[in-house]
Amino acid sequence: MYTLYIGNKNYSSWSLRAWVLLKAFGIPFNEQRIPLYEPDSSERIRVHSPSGRLPCLHDGGTVVWDSLAIAEYLAERHPSMWPGAAGARAWARSASAEMHSGYGDLRNEFGMNLRVRETRKAPPAVANDIMRIATLWREGRERFGQSGDFLCGAFGIVDAFYCPVACRFASYSVALDGAAGAYHRALLDLPAMREWAEGASRETEHIPMLDRMMAQAQQQ
Ligand SMILES: N[C@@H](CCC(=O)N[C@@H](CS)C(=O)NCC(=O)O)C(=O)O
Incomplete structure (x- = not known):
């Protein structure tokens, strides 16, 4: 195992x-x-x-x-972790790699912290990251997503890579409309995501450095 x-x-x-x-x-x-x-x-x-x-x-x-x-x-x-069709698979790999090596501004300013629920204005660089992600989500849903609720239809690696983004958007009240908003909800509603959130709610540790960085960013 x-x-x-x-x-x-x-x-x-x-x-x-x-x-x-x-x-x-x-x-x-x-x-x-x-x-x-x-x-x-x-x-x-x-x-x-x-x-x-x-x-x-x-x-x-x-x-x-x-x-x-x-x-x-x-x-x-x-x-089935990657899409079967070569075109969709190339797109899913690119979108996963883009997440893996990019979006530094979103990562730094809107750190993942499941305890946070607040409204925060995105600085311009973060707003650009959010816009790019929304475009990508819409593109996946429109081009490859017909057979399910996720970017290329059924849940796969590309969706797993955007799960933390879904948590960040929920924490900082980033609301997306249309297909991007529906996809955001589909990620949050995934039973595995709910199970992760339940596990998080039982954790007792706090990381003061990360909590402080988030509080400071909020005041700016
Ligand atoms: N690119 C790595 C990043 C892994 C990473 O930075 N993990 C953090 C936790 S989210 C870590 O282990 N931090 C511990 C440390 O830096 O001491 C991956 O995709 O797994």
Whole structure:
């Protein structure tokens, strides 16, 4: 059985991607949570993850770190994580990679924190990221999404990569209309996302540094 090492469910956006992918596909795994930013966190993470970061997947003797590598590893073993049609698959890979390596302004200013529920005005750079994501979501739904509620129809890796964005948009009251808004709701309503949120609500740790950064951003 796989073992997935993850960080706090309230804060760890990268962990959410790998976790939600396994859950949504009904793949059994052993979940090991290592709370971030505690005095022994780095030491504990390094025992399992060579990069010192989470998530990290163990499959017997095979260790896979980084959410994109984990997704690709799982896709080699479980069908339908990427779309079957080559065009849709190329689009889904591009949209996932864009998320993986981009949107720095959104990440920094609208940090994932499931305890946050507030209205915050997006600075221009964040507004640009939001606009680009809304365009991408509409494009996926219109071009490839006819057979289901997700970007390329059925839930897949590309959707797992946008799950943390869905949490950020909910936290900071980013409301999208039309197909993009409906897709946002579909992500939040996914049973696996509800299960992650329930897990987060039971967590007791607070990361003061992250909570403070979010409060400061709100005052600006
Ligand atoms: N690109 C990596 C990023 C992983 C990452 O930055 N994880 C954070 C938690 S969300 C982490 O492990 N932070 C611990 C640290 O930096 O000490 C991925 O996709 O998995």
